[in-house]
Amino acid sequence: QSVLTQPPSASGTPGQRVTISCSGSSSNIGxxxxxxxxxxxxxxxxxxxxxxNQRPSGVPDRFSGSKSGTSASLAISGLQSEDEADYYCAAWxxxxxxxxxxxxxxxxxx
Amino acid sequence: xxxxxxxGGGLVQPGGSLRLSCAASGFTFSSYSMNWVRQAPGKGLEWxxxxxxxSTTIYYADSxxxxxxxxxxxxxxxxxxxxxxxRDEDTAVYYCARGLGYPxxxxxxxxxxxxxxxx
Numbered sequence: 001q002s003v004l005t006q007p008p009s010a011s012g013t014p015g016q017r018v019t020i021s022c023s024g025s026s027s028n029i030g031x032x033x034x035x036x037x038x039x040x041x042x043x044x045x046x047x048x049x050x051x052x053n054q055r056p057s058g059v060p061d062r063f064s065g066s067k068s069g070t071s072a073s074l075a076i077s078g079l080q081s082e083d084e085a086d087y088y089c090a091a092w093x094x095x096x097x098x099x100x101x102x103x104x105x106x107x108x109x110x
Numbered sequence: 111x112x113x114x115x116x117x118g119g120g121l122v123q124p125g126g127s128l129r130l131s132c133a134a135s136g137f138t139f140s141s142y143s144m145n146w147v148r149q150a151p152g153k154g155l156e157w158x159x160x161x162x163x164x165s166t167t168i169y170y171a172d173s174x175x176x177x178x179x180x181x182x183x184x185x186x187x188x189x190x191x192x193x194x195x196x197r198d199e200d201t202a203v204y205y206c207a208r209g210l211g212y213p214x215x216x217x218x219x220x221x222x223x224x225x226x227x228x229x
Contacts, residue, residue: 002154035215037155044205045147045155047217056217088155092213097169099145099157099216 006102013110017077020105022089032092034072039086084109112136119223132189132206140184143209145216148202196227
C-alpha cells in the first residue's frame with residue numbers, strides 16, 4: 001500500500017488532455033513539494049516535474065503540475081503516443097524522514 | 111553528462127548478503143546527496159535510503175532499517191548499499207539516484223541492478 005494514492009490507470013486519445021491525481025497527507029504533499037516521474041517500459045524513471053510545476057530542461061511544456069492542499073495533479077495536454085508510460089508522484093515525508101511514492105498510473109494512448 | 115552506473119546485483123539466498131555499488135561521473139559527486147530506490151518486478155517505486163553529502167545524515171525506509179547500510183566514498187565518486195539478512199520481498203531492481211536540491215529529489219537515476227532473493 002503506497003503512502004501516496006494514484007489511480008492505477010488513465011487513458012486518452014491523441015491530442016486530448018489527461019490528468020493524473022495524487023493524494024497524500026499533511027506530512028508529505030501538504031508540507032513539501034511534489035515531483036512527478038515518467039517511466040517508459042524497460043527504462044529508469046525520469047523526472048518530469050519538480051517543485052510542483054517546474055519542468056527540467058528538455059521536458060515539453062505539454063506537461064504541467066499543480067498542487068492544492070494535500071493533493072496534486074499532473075496534466076498532459078496534446079497527448080501523443082510516446083506519452084504512453086507509467087507515471088509516479090513523489091514527495092518527501094516529514095514523519096517518515098524519507099521519500100514516498102504513489103503506486104503509479106499506467107497511461108494508455110488509445 | 112551525468113552518469114550513474116550500478117553494479118553488484120545477482121541471485122542470493124534468503125538470509126544472505128549483497129553489496130551494491132554505484133559509480134558516479136559527470137558531476138561533482140561530493141556536492142550532492144544520493145538515494146537508493148527499488149522497484150520489485152511489475153510493481154511501483156519504493157524509496158530505500160538517503161545519504162547527505164558528508165554522510166552525516168542517513169535515512170532508511172522502515173522496510174530495510176537494521177538490515178541495509180548505505181555509505182559513500184567521495185574520493186572514489188562511489189555510493190554503496192550493504193544489504194544483509196535479505197528476504198524474498200527484497201527482490202527488485204535497485205536504482206541509485208542523485209539528489210536534486212533539498213531534500214534531494216531523486217534525479218537522475220542509473221539504469222539499475224537486479225537483485226533476486228530466492229532459494
